[in-house]
Amino acid sequence: MNAFGWFVGGPYLYLCAVLFIGVTACKVYGYATMPRHLRWDLYPLPHRVGGSKYQQIDFHKTKQKTSLWNEFTYMFMEILFIRKAFIHNPKVWVGSFPMHLGLYLAILLLMLLLLGAGVEKLLGLPVVPINDWFWVSALYYSTAIVGALAMICGVCGACWLLYLRLSDEGLRDMSDIPAYANLTLLIAMFGSGLAAWFFADRDFSMLRSQLGSLVAFSPTAPGHWLITLEIFFIGLFLAYLPFSRMSHYAAKYFFYHNIMWDDEPMKAGSSLEKDVTHSLGGNLSWSAPHIKQNQSWLAQVSPDEAKAAKEGAAKQ
Amino acid sequence: MKKKVLIRDFGQETPVLCPIDSSDIPLLPGEEQIVFKDVKPAMKEKYDFSLDGFSALNLPIPQTPEEEAKIVNDFLRGLEKVFSEENNWAFLQPTVLSTDYCVQCNTCNEACPVYPESGYQDIYRPNYRAELLRRIYRRYFTTAGKLLGKWAGADLELNWRVVYRLAELVYRCSLCRRCAQTCPVGVDNALIAREVRKLFSQEMGIAPEGVHKSGTVNHLKSGSSTGMGSAAFLDTLEMVEDIIEEKIGRRIKIPVDVPGADFLLLHNAGEFLAWPENPAAFAILFDAAGISWTLSSEMMGYEGVNYGVWYDDVQFAKILVGQVQAAKRLGVGKIVVGECGHATKATVTIGDRICVGDLAIPRESCLPILADIVTSGKIKFNPQQNNFPVTMHDPCNMVRLMGIEKPQWTILNAVVPQNQIYPMPNAGSENYCCGGGSGFAIMNSQNFPQWRNNLSSRRKARQVLEAFKDVLDPSIAKYYCAPCSNCKGSARDSMIEAFHFKDKYNMTYGGLVELMVNAMPGLPQPYISWEDEF
Ligand code: SF4
Ligand code: SF4
Numbered sequence: 001m002n003a004f005g006w007f008v009g010g011p012y013l014y015l016c017a018v019l020f021i022g023v024t025a026c027k028v029y030g031y032a033t034m035p036r037h038l039r040w041d042l043y044p045l046p047h048r049v050g051g052s053k054y055q056q057i058d059f060h061k062t063k064q065k066t067s068l069w070n071e072f073t074y075m076f077m078e079i080l081f082i083r084k085a086f087i088h089n090p091k092v093w094v095g096s097f098p099m100h101l102g103l104y105l106a107i108l109l110l111m112l113l114l115l116g117a118g119v120e121k122l123l124g125l126p127v128v129p130i131n132d133w134f135w136v137s138a139l140y141y142s143t144a145i146v147g148a149l150a151m152i153c154g155v156c157g158a159c160w161l162l163y164l165r166l167s168d169e170g171l172r173d174m175s176d177i178p179a180y181a182n183l184t185l186l187i188a189m190f191g192s193g194l195a196a197w198f199f200a201d202r203d204f205s206m207l208r209s210q211l212g213s214l215v216a217f218s219p220t221a222p223g224h225w226l227i228t229l230e231i232f233f234i235g236l237f238l239a240y241l242p243f244s245r246m247s248h249y250a251a252k253y254f255f256y257h258n259i260m261w262d263d264e265p266m267k268a269g270s271s272l273e274k275d276v277t278h279s280l281g282g283n284l285s286w287s288a289p290h291i292k293q294n295q296s297w298l299a300q301v302s303p304d305e306a307k308a309a310k311e312g313a314a315k316q
Numbered sequence: 317m318k319k320k321v322l323i324r325d326f327g328q329e330t331p332v333l334c335p336i337d338s339s340d341i342p343l344l345p346g347e348e349q350i351v352f353k354d355v356k357p358a359m360k361e362k363y364d365f366s367l368d369g370f371s372a373l374n375l376p377i378p379q380t381p382e383e384e385a386k387i388v389n390d391f392l393r394g395l396e397k398v399f400s401e402e403n404n405w406a407f408l409q410p411t412v413l414s415t416d417y418c419v420q421c422n423t424c425n426e427a428c429p430v431y432p433e434s435g436y437q438d439i440y441r442p443n444y445r446a447e448l449l450r451r452i453y454r455r456y457f458t459t460a461g462k463l464l465g466k467w468a469g470a471d472l473e474l475n476w477r478v479v480y481r482l483a484e485l486v487y488r489c490s491l492c493r494r495c496a497q498t499c500p501v502g503v504d505n506a507l508i509a510r511e512v513r514k515l516f517s518q519e520m521g522i523a524p525e526g527v528h529k530s531g532t533v534n535h536l537k538s539g540s541s542t543g544m545g546s547a548a549f550l551d552t553l554e555m556v557e558d559i560i561e562e563k564i565g566r567r568i569k570i571p572v573d574v575p576g577a578d579f580l581l582l583h584n585a586g587e588f589l590a591w592p593e594n595p596a597a598f599a600i601l602f603d604a605a606g607i608s609w610t611l612s613s614e615m616m617g618y619e620g621v622n623y624g625v626w627y628d629d630v631q632f633a634k635i636l637v638g639q640v641q642a643a644k645r646l647g648v649g650k651i652v653v654g655e656c657g658h659a660t661k662a663t664v665t666i667g668d669r670i671c672v673g674d675l676a677i678p679r680e681s682c683l684p685i686l687a688d689i690v691t692s693g694k695i696k697f698n699p700q701q702n703n704f705p706v707t708m709h710d711p712c713n714m715v716r717l718m719g720i721e722k723p724q725w726t727i728l729n730a731v732v733p734q735n736q737i738y739p740m741p742n743a744g745s746e747n748y749c750c751g752g753g754s755g756f757a758i759m760n761s762q763n764f765p766q767w768r769n770n771l772s773s774r775r776k777a778r779q780v781l782e783a784f785k786d787v788l789d790p791s792i793a794k795y796y797c798a799p800c801s802n803c804k805g806s807a808r809d810s811m812i813e814a815f816h817f818k819d820k821y822n823m824t825y826g827g828l829v830e831l832m833v834n835a836m837p838g839l840p841q842p843y844i845s846w847e848d849e850f
Contacts, residue, residue: 031409031412031413034401034408034409034412035401035405035408035409036669037405037406037407037408037409037410037669038406038407038629038666038667038668038669038670039665039666039668039669040407040410040504040507040666041665041717041718041719042493042496042497042504042716042717043715043716043717043718043719043721043745044719044721044745045719048719051719051721051722052718052719052720052721053719054664054665054680054681054684054718054719054720055683055684055719055720055721055722055723056684057680057684057685057688058650058678058680059680059684060678078500082500083500084423084498084499084500085421085423085500087498088423088424088426088427088498089421089422089423089498089500092421092422092423096421096500169320170422170425170441171420171421171422173320173322173323173438174323174420174422174441174443174444174447175420176323176420176451176466176469176471177466177467177468177469177471178467178468178469179419179420179469243460245416245417245418245419246419247417248417248419248501248502251413251416251417251501251502252501252502254409254413255413255417255501255502255503256502258409259409259410259413259502259504260496260502263665265668266668266669266671266672266676268673268676272669273672273673276669276670276672277672277673279405279406280670280672282402282405283402284402284403284630285397285402285403286394286397286403286518286519286630287390287393287394287518287519287520287521288517288518288519288520288521289521290521290533290628290630290631291518291630297630297633300630300633300634301630301633301634301637301670302637
């Protein structure tokens, strides 16, 4: 058990974390380096102060006012409160909001645990309820509260969503197996965390010392089998996350900034123009009769240039 | 009755997967019954009606196993190209993201104008058609899908029925993107529908006849999707000048091919044939406001539509480049698009990233210019001349896809008395599609118009009735204003011809400029003549 515990609490978790970071980074890089696409805006755009520029005569000559703050607050509401689900799908929101809140609180818990581990290791101050240093006591209590809330919110939210997916005919009919698998994994992760907290580690001290050992690269076996189970599911979740649709947290940036809100105009000499010109030079291999196979976009749109290109190629 | 159709059953061998029964459809207030005409048996034998009993594409039923296999193989080859950078750089990132990240929450469902008005048929859920594509893509193009099948969410096996039904199903979505506005993740099912349309067109040569053969192909050949050549266009302008003279008592010479004019005005050429009072009204307003403008009689220079934007990037780019080059040759300062939503979006925003190098020319909507005529006081309007109830439809392409929300309301508020303005529920960027978007208004194959009028346009008709609910009495003449040609076409076909709003409620329809001219001083007679409209 100890060897297994050490493996799960150490190498396994390192591996899962590396997989999570590596695959997420690759995916994000892949999206970020995709070619600039044609415009596909969806209004209103929060960064446009006073509304869309297309409401003005000669908008291209006018300096447009933009507000990053508006974008930020919009995204904040969307990410933190799942605003659109609240407005358009309250029964899903009832589960989605606490589940997401559980995840955000879990991230906060991780930070508090790391801070606590640092305080213990580097400053030699034990993170206990009664301490000479008020802020260390505060750290102790906030860790316990945030951690417990994270587990409770996560479990409740994911359970509600699973219940809804099973009981609501429309949701059930549109769901595939991964949709259930994702929720089951979330329930397992938060559920094991809740059980570990309740039965074994009310003040998260065991999890803190486990994290401390990981950060110091001298992993130990967790102090209780429930914590081993919790870590096992956390690792599984981390390793699986970037391969699943649950990683929409990374895609969301591109959905909003690169698609719905991307109204960057084409300007002569811009890098956008360079990129698009490059793409327009690529050959198409679509097979329909109205498309000239293996000729460039430019050749498709301009018959004269296509002819010239053909003649040029024939001469060579 | 709602018919349950699971995604994995989409290819099942049944004559019609989800037959639409008129009793499924929620009636409009005052509507007694809906009658669908039967399709002739000979047609049913020859063409595929197997999705919902309707056909937008006239797809001939394959007769041999080889033909069936070819349909599947061609589709898969096209699908691969949709996800390739070389063939689809133009929409690769949005397509990949919207394919990968739907969390199947159904939040988008209620936003759709079609799904609730169909009696909540599964196949019309906004995420249903996209989900079909996702599962096919996973099944045939991802390692997890190939190895794990349904365990990886890849539970749809392809056969020719799946392909043909999907082809039809992407023409049951008007690409209004109202669903995309509600998605908490940012997924755009309309984009997926458009990309599938593109796959069918660019790989398999499958597209609705009204959109492709007599649409973009005709446009590129003759200069206009109406088939109107340059000489015919010039003749039509004379007719428009006659209308102006008849209406306002003086002839205005419409400027054509004026080099160096401030802008080239691009109308949807359908206006000249179906609603010539609309281009006439533009000419009257611009003349009175002293604006420098011109039309072009050159090939590609007098037609503003670009049907390619709905289904085919190559056709889209060809038309856009033709229009821009016509404007460039004329030496105008910019292109301004008239009252046509899709043309405005295609020319101004979607086309922006095609207009590189020499193709760069400013392009904008007519609405800010028209609003400026109002706010600058260049023309003094008398709203009392429009003393009848008016409701305004905000075209999706202008409000939701370009954010043009204010100018049309600035105009309306200035030319119609306040107590006669009846806003529709959800006016603005959350407005519902007219029902004719994405080509529906010009698609008339087989029994598709019955589907369009009764399902796609029903929500708009409901909104109009809601807006006018206090003035429905037929003794009160009322005006449905739609500053978009396609939306007007849709109003004509659905509200006037299918739902009989003219007969029942004395409602007429028209553009915004007609209302403006109707409020101009010194008219010998009202510009909007209620009896002539129909
Ligand atoms: S784009 Fe419009 S018509 Fe199509 S599914 Fe979405 S809401 Fe429905
Ligand atoms: S498209 Fe968005 S709103 Fe619709 S089911 Fe998918 S994630 Fe939910």
